[in-house]
Amino acid sequence: MKKITRLLFLAGALMLSAFSMAQTVVTGTVMDAEMAAPLPGANIVEKGTSNGVSSNFDGEFSLITESTEGEIVISYVGYTKVVVKFSGSTSLGNVTLTPDNTLEEVVIIGSGIIDLAEDRKTPVAVSTITANQIREKAGNSDLPEVLKQTPSVQSVQAGGFGDGQMFLRGFDQTNTAFLLNGQPINGMEDGKMYWSNWSGVLDVANAVQVQRGLGASKLAISSVGGTVNIVTKTIDRKEGGFFQQMVGNDNFIKSTAYYSTGVNDKGWSLGVLFGHWQGDGYVDYTQGQGQTYYISVGYQPNDNHALNFMLTGAPQWHAAAGSGKISDFLDPEVNEGRGRRYNSWIETGVNSPNNLHGGVYPGGRNIYHKPVANLSWDWTINEKSELSTVLYGSMGRGGFAADKISDGVGFVRTSFNNHNWYGLVSNYNNQLSETLNFNIGADVRSYNGIHFRGISEFVGGQTSYTETSGYSGTYDITNTYGGISPWGMVFNPNTDHDQRMDRDYEEMITYYGVFGQLEYSKDQFSAFFQGAISNQNHQREEFFFTENENQSEKSDKVNNLGYNLKAGAAYEISDMHKVFVNAGYYSRQPFHDDLFVNTRNSNDLIDPEVENQEITGLEAGYQFGGEKIQANLNLYHTTWANRTLLRTNGQDQDTPAYELYQTQGVKQVHYGAELEVFTQPMDNLRVNGFLSLGEWQYKDSATKRTFDSDGVQIGSDEEINIDGFNVGGAAQVTAGINASYEFLPRLSVDGAWNWYNDMYSTGDPEDPTLSMPSYDMVDAGLSYKMLVGKDDRNSLQFRLNVNNVFSEVYLESVSGTTSASSNPEENYKGVNTSNYGRFGYGRTWNTSIRFNF
Template identity: 65%
Template sequence: MRKLKNLLLTMLFFVTASVFAQTKITGTVLDETGEPLPGANVVEKGTTNGASTDFNGKFQLNVKSTSGTVVVSFVGYETKEVSYDSSDLGTVKLKMSNLLEEVVVIGSGVIDLAEGRKTPIAVSTIKASEIQDKAGNWDLPEILKSTPSVQNIKAGGFGDGQMFLRGFDQTNTAFLLNGQPINGMEDGKMYWSNWSGVMDVANAVQVQRGLGSSKLAISSVGGTVNIVTKTIDNREGGYVKQTFANNNYIKSTVYYSTGVSEKGWSFSSLLGHWQGDGYVNYTAGQGQTYFFSVGYQPNESNTFNFLLTGAPQWHAAAGRGTIQEFLDNGIRFNSWNEEGVNSPNLINGPEGKRYPGGRNIYHKPVANLSWDWTINEKSSLSSVLYGSLGRGAFASERISDGVGFARGSYNNHNWYGLVSNYTNQLSDNLEFNIGTDIRTYNGLHFRGVNEFVGISSINESSTFSGNYEITNTYGGINPWGMLFNPNTEHDQRLGYDYEEDITYYGLFTQLEYSKGSFSGFFQGSVSNQDHVKTDHFNFAESTDSEKVSNFGYNLKGGASYEITDNHKVFGNLGYYSRQPFHDDLFDNIRNSNDLIAPAVENQNITGFEFGYQYGSEFVSMNLNAYHTKWGNRTLLSNNGEIFDTPAYESYQTQGVEQIHKGIELEVMTRPLPGLKVNGFISIGDWKFSGDGRQRTFDSDGDEIGSATTVQLDGLEVGGAAQTTAGVSADYKLSPILSVDANWNFYKDLHSIGSLTQAPLKLPTYNIADLGVSINPTLKEGTYIKGVGFRVNVNNLFDELYLESVNGNTQASSNPSENWKGLNTSNRARFGYGRTWNASVKISF
């Protein structure tokens, strides 16, 4: 009995000692100007024990001992270690950084952010707070427009925008979601309508121009955009947000996170719904956003996270019109959807015009499972296993005398992959990385019936062999129906029916040396892509193409030298042997399995850049110079006419070489308390070099005539402005009121389209935006932690400008047929006029 009593007393002593050893420390995290940083992370060094600051930058954290060190971090600011030996840390000020310094909890070894390597790159980071303030009803590219060498083209309908980086379109810019490549594997394209929810869940977005820091064998030409989403929150909380905007746009969002429990579990979720009429006529749309994350930390060495997100949506598309049509009808004119113009027989339904010209309907859920394993003090392993099921179509009418059907051009896919990276600190000065990137993709492409109008079937026996009657419909205008009711029957398809299988194997490695003021790195990667195309349509047996295998590799290296604490110089050099896209390999991607002859060879990309960085307490500056030579590329273009008409032609031009060079200057300042003023200027010189071999195809994908030589040498590369500049300012007028504005300037923008003629130079233009934020101070201890009101006005002065022109018709000798020096017969798209959005956000 006495032994039992002594044992209980001993246990009680240790329990009591451990309880009393717990110390609660408090403090406030501010930026350099004294503004609070809500959501900053405060973590006990060497553990996963942490807390986040509240709306006023305050925190409290239970730690294991009365003295030690905490690590304080916030996105866009330098991480700071603070020692404590009392319960109050007081004020902790963080210095703003141009780089992303946030501690990424999940996938840290896979997500290639700039601070993951000491040798600098040309990079800009957009914080979560800025994304939330300025997102409104825009897609991600609009938020990135104040980044050097970035231009956003809105393109008319919801989610139809494009982004250019250093003159390269987004098919040649790598987009990563938590380390997972998300560009289309067939053609590299990005469809922002599939990613409308990314603005709601993004913690930060980092634009790496040029060579970047990514170790993957992705061979991006323009650069890399890293989108880092929410995963595990250290504390419980959430928000509800309501957004309103022009043209009857409304969006509702709710987010909640449990924080990390004592057993290491965390759950977070976001749900949203949006709808609106669209700025351009007849471009209504609506959709949802869902995001679910489950995290588990069984111990300090392992962290697991499962994430599921998607943005099902539908939206009507906007076509190009001639400049004259816009001048006659206004910039909201939609050439595809105007009654009596190109769609005389519109289908009517509950939403009014159901298929005016064309409607995009898509659902692309994405899931990934991440595992971070700290093996020991010197080594770690980070892996992401992911999958995506895309289901949807572009639907348009096929009506005569009020009856007919809505035809859908379906583009479905099944996509799975694994990215894994092992890191080992070989010595105090040398770090080694090695990893793998494996992807498998199955694309399903066909035409079918979305719905019947006044009929119940169509018979295509006169066109195809056998009794060919289509009686089933799939999807309608519902993206959820697209996902759960896909067309899996080959005899219920029309027009074309083929699938593509792409398998990708990549291996990458990096070695970085750092000692004193010097750092240097070397990266290498190899990859192999296998391509097979299978044609199903109207055959007794499906036929497979010849299997194509292409080997590629990347080599990158660089070095930097820190002259003083404030001055640093660096240089990077890289060479890519990049495999052609799947769509570049076949003679006719829709109706033929024949490979292009002569075969398409790898593209050759050589890039080098030099940079200088300056940083002080109130001013930081980045100066970059770059030169990119892109050889043996295949260029796809069209004549700008309406698709599915006899006038429409598309062009495939092989053997094209482009040279892009330029300089970029970015300056960030804090001249006064509460005032931030930033500016940038980028000057590019982007031209074609040599000649190309061009083939012409009609709207059915059939080749017209024979290949011809086109003279490209010295022609300007169109699509994006080669000279851009901008200034932005943010001023905190009071603790609850702040105003921000930005001005963007665009010059040396050229047309795209046929390469048989020189491109046209478009008029210079500039745009100003204004924003106001109101964040009332709330009484401490209430359940509601913060309330925020936000108003944005874009294109404040209602500038009338041409965003893009698809055509090469030179100015007419008759002045009445020109506008600002351009022939008004060219097909084009004007940019949006003045728009606005407003939101209220309640945090709890």
């Protein structure tokens, strides 16, 4: 028996020895190309098998394979994967991974909620801006400036800090959906975006994706221009951070610090960012100041669950600038030689008897603080299904403050626009088979808008002001709220109705919808179908203009049901050629502000009621993917019918001359073509470009009505002809070329040229638009990264941006209907100077130094 046992043991040992001799050991170190530092937690897998390991804290790995030769795949979240061949046991040395140029796997938490184009095989018209591009290009600008290198996007700087505007395929940003980690952030009442409330978002952005037209979004939202997904940091796998100091034109200073613990052995992580900025502004009297904070706590108890809590905010104040007569910008006697820096509001601010602060409030000051929090949970149920949920909330506090003298009392009057906003987005995804993928989800929101006027501070020793309202009777206002600090707006809010003035009302909006998508993919063919249905509930409560004291008045509730349907298909002709077509129809609910005759002092609903907008979109595209050149060609046709437009005559609602103009049944047709090309002629040279050709016009006729300040209609309905009038506000033809060249290791120069043509003035659709002069601009930048510290694990990064290098003088916007004069001296490049407008910025610059550790 012992002999048999010894024989078996010897045979087993020989077999184990033979097996060990057949094994191959592949070792190496995974490195971050940007940081020149190790990447712990990278995945190393033998290609075609499940055999894999992870790199250790120093980026090192050792993979045992049963094959003597083959390939291993090295990947890391947010980086381009690398495939390396091996033959026998070998050391690969340092394997360098570079940041991914797409958004594939860039986000860990809430990935099922964030609708990215890469999540679906059927393509859309899309452009992605990576974290590195954002870091280099953002400088002291708003997000729209970063996006202007993408097709059919135009950025309008609009005067003060945070007042930038973006147009996408000719649609303004109220009709483009903006999402922050899957959370809708357009204003619930009117769809507007105020970039001053999001001034810190670029500091924490991993990437931004612009989906033009129908887009890939599955949510129960319906945008006309497209969807912009802002994806922020969540969990960093490794410990690290940065310090950055920036200075720029007109005394701009910005300091930012970020630190992340990375993921510890218990699955916890923490990321914290704080920043401060201030500056005088390019336009006169547009000073601004603000902070940024971001806190992210992540927890991954196991491979199936991942949670993240994020809190971020950007408290800020900034002075505003208005448009003025073009002639005033051109006349040195009027603008005192300031040219395009001239702030036309100084006549009603600095030089007016109401200016009580020596220029602090020349035309008013925007003060706002909007803390935003969300809790994200990803649950991998099994190999085929997962659930992603985001619970979010925001508490906006602030308003627009301006000096005022009334009945001999001097004070700062603030028009407060507060809100409490809560919501939940959830999405369940199931891979039904090898060819079918299905997801279904819900989008629920509750919004309370609180609007009133109050006194932020008394001036000149005054302590009281007498006011009268239907709700509170006659009373003395003695309390001040918020001051001129955005922090004060949050921690010292005005909650007493008998301490408010001029207006006092609230708006309640509830929104709930469901959405779903089915995608089929087999071999070279893919197709999808999406559907969503939602209901919006609106109500308004009045506290100022009421019939009975101490009794508020509520409007009737309005319910609007909306839906959207989208479908598309794609065919991959070969590895280099792909074609696709998409179509969609939206029945889109009107904005809250479109429903009421006068949203500031009346609960009266417009009669007949405002109906849903009707949007039809058609798209087709071709994608070419070569080794040195890639290109995208997109064709689109969007019909936007049954739109309602509101405009006033510019008078304040407190004056008898105030009039509100409502135009119903407006129809617009936007169609065009977009070409985007990416090339890399040499390893150290990239040259990209785009061309967008559009034709955007109003069609048919519409119905116009006029109301006075009490909401009473003046006269009868008026049918107006708008057929063939151009849609103004943005250039219908745009083009751009940008290039970067690394002429020494980690030292590069880049430049961009943008051209805008076929532009028209803004105003009522019934008024023929004015043709605006075309313009072009050149931007340039210089980057250098110095490796420092032990084993070059840290780096110092230097960046210089110069925008509008040649200080091109151009009209950014024009409002008015006065045609060019026969007297050339009364025109500017073909535009009558009696019209109102705004000139764009001249040469601006910023430079920064960033220490990455």
